[in-house]
Amino acid sequence: xxxxxxxxxxxxxxxxNTCAQAKxxxxxxxxxxxGKGDYYKAVxxxxxxxxxxxKDINISIPSxxxxxxxxxxxxxxxxxxxxxxxxSFYFHKQSIAIRKKILGEYSEEYAASLxxxxxxxSSVAKYDTALVLFNQMLPIRxxxxxxxxxxxxxxxxxxxxxxxDIGNYAEAELLFLKxxxxxxxxxxxxxxDYILTLNNLAVLYGELGNYINAxxxxxxxxxxxxxxxxxxxxxxxxxxxxxxxNLIKKGEYEAGLPLLLKASEIRxxxxxxxNVDYANSLDNLxxxxxxxxxxxxxxxxxxxxxxIREKVIGKTHPxYAASLxxxxxxxxxxxxxxxxxxxxxKALLIYEDNKxxxxxxxxxxxxxxxxxxxxxxxNILEKNAERxxxxxxxxxxxKLDFLSENELLLYLKERxxxxxxxxxxxxxxxxxxxxxxxxxxxxxxxxVSLQNVNTIRNQILNSNNDLLINLLQNxxxxxxxxxxxxxxxxxxxxxxxxxxxxxxxxxxxELLRNSTEYRGMKEKLNITWQDVRNGLNENDxxxxxxxxxxxxxxxxEKDTFYYAAMLLRxxxxxxxxxxxxxxxxxxxxxxxxxxxxxxxxxxxxxxNKEDIYTLLWQPLEPYLKNTKTIxxxxxxxxxxxxxxxxPYKNNLLLSDKxxxxxxxxxxxxxxxxxxxxxxxxxALFGGINYNRQNVDTNxxxxxxxxxxxxxxxxxxAVDSFSYLPNTLREVQNIKKSMExxxxxxxxxxxxxxxxxxxxxxxxKTSPSVIHFATHGFTIIDTAKNYTTxxxxxxxxxxxxxxxxxxxxxNKGWQGKANAxxxxxxxxxxxxxxxxxxxxxxxxxxxxxxxxxxLRGSEGIFGLQRAFKLAGVNYIMASLxxxxxxxxxxxxxxxxxxxxxxxxxxxxxLATQQTMRKKYAPYYWAGFTLVQ
Numbered sequence: 052x053x054x055x056x057x058x059x060x061x062x063x064x065x066x067x068n069t070c071a072q073a074k075x076x077x078x079x080x081x082x083x084x085x086g087k088g089d090y091y092k093a094v095x096x097x098x099x100x101x102x103x104x105x106k107d108i109n110i111s112i113p114s115x116x117x118x119x120x121x122x123x124x125x126x127x128x129x130x131x132x133x134x135x136x137x138x139s140f141y142f143h144k145q146s147i148a149i150r151k152k153i154l155g156e157y158s159e160e161y162a163a164s165l166x167x168x169x170x171x172x173s174s175v176a177k178y179d180t181a182l183v184l185f186n187q188m189l190p191i192r193x194x195x196x197x198x199x200x201x202x203x204x205x206x207x208x209x210x211x212x213x214x215x216d217i218g219n220y221a222e223a224e225l226l227f228l229k230x231x232x233x234x235x236x237x238x239x240x241x242x243x244d245y246i247l248t249l250n251n252l253a254v255l256y257g258e259l260g261n262y263i264n265a266x267x268x269x270x271x272x273x274x275x276x277x278x279x280x281x282x283x284x285x286x287x288x289x290x291x292x293x294x295x296x297n298l299i300k301k302g303e304y305e306a307g308l309p310l311l312l313k314a315s316e317i318r319x320x321x322x323x324x325x326n327v328d329y330a331n332s333l334d335n336l337x338x339x340x341x342x343x344x345x346x347x348x349x350x351x352x353x354x355x356x357x358x359i360r361e362k363v364i365g366k367t368h369p370x371y372a373a374s375l376x377x378x379x380x381x382x383x384x385x386x387x388x389x390x391x392x393x394x395x396x397k398a399l400l401i402y403e404d405n406k407x408x409x410x411x412x413x414x415x416x417x418x419x420x421x422x423x424x425x426x427x428x429x430n431i432l433e434k435n436a437e438r439x440x441x442x443x444x445x446x447x448x449x450k451l452d453f454l455s456e457n458e459l460l461l462y463l464k465e466r467x468x469x470x471x472x473x474x475x476x477x478x479x480x481x482x483x484x485x486x487x488x489x490x491x492x493x494x495x496x497x498x499v500s501l502q503n504v505n506t507i508r509n510q511i512l513n514s515n516n517d518l519l520i521n522l523l524q525n526x527x528x529x530x531x532x533x534x535x536x537x538x539x540x541x542x543x544x545x546x547x548x549x550x551x552x553x554x555x556x557x558x559x560x561e562l563l564r565n566s567t568e569y570r571g572m573k574e575k576l577n578i579t580w581q582d583v584r585n586g587l588n589e590n591d592x593x594x595x596x597x598x599x600x601x602x603x604x605x606x607x608e609k610d611t612f613y614y615a616a617m618l619l620r621x622x623x624x625x626x627x628x629x630x631x632x633x634x635x636x637x638x639x640x641x642x643x644x645x646x647x648x649x650x651x652x653x654x655x656x657x658x659n660k661e662d663i664y665t666l667l668w669q670p671l672e673p674y675l676k677n678t679k680t681i682x683x684x685x686x687x688x689x690x691x692x693x694x695x696x697x698p699y700k701n702n703l704l705l706s707d708k709x710x711x712x713x714x715x716x717x718x719x720x721x722x723x724x725x726x727x728x729x730x731x732x733x734a735l736f737g738g739i740n741y742n743r744q745n746v747d748t749n750x751x752x753x754x755x756x757x758x759x760x761x762x763x764x765x766x767x768a769v770d771s772f773s774y775l776p777n778t779l780r781e782v783q784n785i786k787k788s789m790e791x792x793x794x795x796x797x798x799x800x801x802x803x804x805x806x807x808x809x810x811x812x813x814x815k816t817s818p819s820v821i822h823f824a825t826h827g828f829t830i831i832d833t834a835k836n837y838t839t840x841x842x843x844x845x846x847x848x849x850x851x852x853x854x855x856x857x858x859x860x861n862k863g864w865q866g867k868a869n870a871x872x873x874x875x876x877x878x879x880x881x882x883x884x885x886x887x888x889x890x891x892x893x894x895x896x897x898x899x900x901x902x903x904x905l906r907g908s909e910g911i912f913g914l915q916r917a918f919k920l921a922g923v924n925y926i927m928a929s930l931x932x933x934x935x936x937x938x939x940x941x942x943x944x945x946x947x948x949x950x951x952x953x954x955x956x957x958x959x960l961a962t963q964q965t966m967r968k969k970y971a972p973y974y975w976a977g978f979t980l981v982q
Contacts, residue, residue: 074103081125086280089321090132097126113153117160120146124167131171132285134327134363143168159202162191166206173213176369176405185210201244204233208248215255216369218409218446221453227252228557243279243286246272250290253297258410259450260465261458262301269294285328288317296335304343311335327370330359334374341381353378372401376415386604388422395419410466413442417469424472424602429480436476440488443469444495451499455559459500470496474599478615483625490580490617490626493595494718497684501715501919507563508888508922522562527884580626582721584619590679593619593717594671598634598687614667614687618674619717627674632666637688640666644692663697668705680710684717690911691902693930695963696976704972710960713981715919729950730819730891732795734812735786736857737824737896738779739804741772744859744875771861778824781896781939785822785946792950805858806873806881813885813921820892824942826856827897827929829913831904849904849912850880855897879917888922892955896942900928915981925955929977937974941966956980 081096101122127142147164154160169184185206192203211226227248234245253268272290280287295310315332322329337352357378360371379394395415402412416439423432443466454462473492477485511519583593594616601611612634618627640663667689675681683694694713695706705711714720782798789796797818799808804825812818830852855877856864863874887893895914904912918926927945929938944965949958959980966975 074100077103085129090129090285091323094126094129094133097122097129101126117154120149120160120164124164127171128167131167131174133322136171136175136364139171140168143171157191157195159192159195162188162195163202165191166202166209170209173209173216175364176216176407178213178217178407181213182210185213199233199237201234201238204230204237205244208244208251211255212251215251215258216409217407218449220255220259220450223255224252224453227255241275241279246276246279246290247286250293254293257293257297257300259454259458260461262297262461265297266294266301269297283317283321285318285321288314288321288328288332291317292332292335299335299339299342304339308339311339325359325363327360327363330356330363330374331370333359334377337381338377341377341384344384346381346385349381353381367401367404369402369405369407372398373411375401376411376418379415379418383418383422388426392419392422392426395422408442410446413439413446413466413469416442417472420472421602424475424479425604432476433480433482433485436473436485437488439469440473440492444492447496447499452563455563456500456504463496463500468600471600472602474597474613474615475602477628478613478630481628486617486626486628487580489597489628490583490595490619493597493617494578494580494583494716497595497686497716497718501916504920505922508886511562519562526559526562527886578718578721580619583717584621584623586720586723587619587621587682588680589621590677591621592675592678592681593720594681594683595717596684596686596689598689612687614689616671618671620674629670629674631670632661634688636661636666637663641688641691644696663692664699664705667692668697668699675709678709680712682712682714682717682720684714691930693972693976693979695979696972704967704976706960706963706967706976712956713979715981719982729792729952730789730794732797732818733785733789733820733822734797734799734809734818735782735822735824736799736804736809736855737782737822738800739775739825739856739858739860740802741774741826741856741858741860741875742862744802744805744857744873771864772826772856775825775935777935777939778896781824781942782822784939784943788943788946788950802858806875806877809857809877810881810885813887815886815889817885817887817889819890820894821887821890821923822894822896822942823855824896824939826860827854827895827900827914828856829853829899829902831902848880850883850917851878852904853900853902853913853917854878854881855895855900855914879912879914882914882917883920885921887918890921890923892925892927893918893923894942895926895928896933896938898929898932902930925980925982927959927978927980930979931973931977933977934974937966937970941975941978956982 077096077099081093081100084090084093084096101119104119104122123142124146127139127146130136130139130142143164147161147168150158150161150164165184165188169181169188172178172181172184189206189210192200192206196203207226207230211223211230214220214223214226230248231245231252234242234248238245249268249272253265253272256262256265256268269290273287273294276284276287276290291310292314295307295314298304298307298310301307311332315329315336318326318329318332333352333356337349337356340346340349340352353374357371357374360368360374364370375394375398379391379398382388382391382394395418398415399412399419402408402415416435420432420435420439423429423435447462447466450459450462470492473485473489476482477489508523511523587593597615597617599613599615601613603610614631614634614637616627616629616631618629640661644663685692694711695704697705699705699708779800782800786796786798795818797812799805809821812821857873857875857877859868859873860875862868863876868874895918900914902911902913915926915928941962945958945962948961948965949955951958953961963975963978
């Protein structure tokens, strides 16, 4: 009896040890191949672990349930990585049922099963179900694991991916950033979870058009990922692929292609060809080949992508729809429009069946409508056009309170194509409903970034929220320091500008997220054309000029830009849409525009049948009967035209016929603002010594001329700036006129007209007027080939390539200023960080201060925009190199007229008429007043 018992015990012991050893070997092999990224071999051993656990473990007890469900959970997760979603669902659901029954709902294992099942639902675009499961899981993990546990942290990234996929970028970014912060603190950067979050956040930024930030994150992720897992791994392929995609989107094809090819090679070798990630690589390569017009290779890749995705994820998945869309773009490129449209239509139906309405859905709708436009499908076209406008407006509205200014500008650039389509439709079909929609879209989208920045600042400053006000102040100080540093040559910068730029960006986003006052302001953005019409008087007309691209037959076809005018009268029942000209004709007309001559215009000598008047104004004349005042908002190259100097008839100018009022947007007509009263205070900068400065700016100084050599015009010389004698007389005369009216005057001249003097004016009590009589500069194109220390000539930022020259400016212009001192160059970027919300008017009595770089619907990027960002209502600036003597006369006339009790607009128009009687347009029409 004893022998039998001992023998039985030994057999049982041997079998248990043998089974345990087999399980350990299978588990080790599974983890080995998982770590290598060889998921097929990992699945083989995962199945063995499940089999061994099922035979040996009693799953009706907690310890047995833990081991068994861990085994099937691992198998389910591997199936998910291979894109075998049906098998993944089966095993995850089995795991959930056992864990809930045996281990309970408040267990670490049950929460993990909920999380894993949710990620599978997310993979097959069942986002509503995924969010329900994530929301069940999150409080369990928080209670059981704590907030610093890696699994709890990773939950945020999983939820963020769902938000990203459904287009809720605000919540997605917030969760990704929260996840990164905790991962960096708890796990460190050389960690798989941290790298995965970097990758996912980069993908989000790429979808928003922020390719620079995306590239930074992916460039950080690639070497760490390589170090952790080696090159032959799917996750290394993932970051390589995404970096390649980002570079391709930036147009850096030669840099992006090798990364795409390398990622494709790794995925094919490790995952095999029938895999979703390999299909993704083929899809991206197909896009590349299409973009570089290698259509045979593109078609081959695209067909293979569709084949794999149909087999692995089915025809109802959004990724399958994305493949159809890309194939449609290829047919579009090949001018097979009907075939392309059919593919787009199928892709749209898949998105709609999955209830996904995001930027890609909008893109496909725009592409479909572009083909309808080319094929003449009018009825379908107009219906979809309204849908597109609603979608783009909704998507933009959802981003206004979480995208910083720079991010918003990138997004607007990415989404600009729909405006070209809408304008083309109205131009072709003249549909009344579409004209109303177009005008409303212009009112909403034009200068929306500028409007957004001003709205948030004003709302915070007028609130009683000390926390937000202090945060805004801190943001402004950091931004001012950053902008100052960026104006220094790179070798002299004493801080990491990228790091400080990120801090400023996050501070700005925090302001947006926490400003509850701002959220109610979105309603005020919805100004309609009827609101503008109702703000007009009987003899007024409002004109929105529009620049738009043609709808191309082939994507590779050359862009052609057109101009149109949308016109409103008080009696209008619908806006008038007037097609004007191609941009090439405007460029030719500008070469012979009469204001360039320093003599009075003689209409009898004009033989040009396509001059500015004929192109721009004559088509408007039938709608201008009995008109006195014209409010107009330029677009494109029209920002560079002095409308007042446009020849009219019988030797008259346009300003002889009409009161011309220039606006950034005609929406300002609908916003009732107080008429501008006589200013209470003024700060004057003039008679400036450009060779040195005095750091003591507490008192103003009136100085004598420093040099007998000076330029006739107030523009910058190549290497240095010379003294302008009339600027001293100009500011002295203005000072006298203001003091007669008992106004507060600050005069900064000589070596005391410094940047510090200007920056000390930046606060809630900024003067009513700030007047600069000095040299100005605007460098339109980046001079990349310069061998120079002049940062202002080589910067990518147009707000660094425009500015005003103050005391000691020659030193700064030549790159000789120290990093910790004023360089004497007040850039538009520095001005944009000032707080001048109490300032009614900034007068830029210098050369070319009204010009800058054109940025789509946001208009001119230069000094005008900078002062608008600082909070100034009106900016008086020049379009060309203004003469010194006549400019001083213009300014003195303006102030003397204003001080009689007229508004700023009235005084400006009256000054133009006075100067018109004495001089040719060259001497006075260069100045524009923009509200």
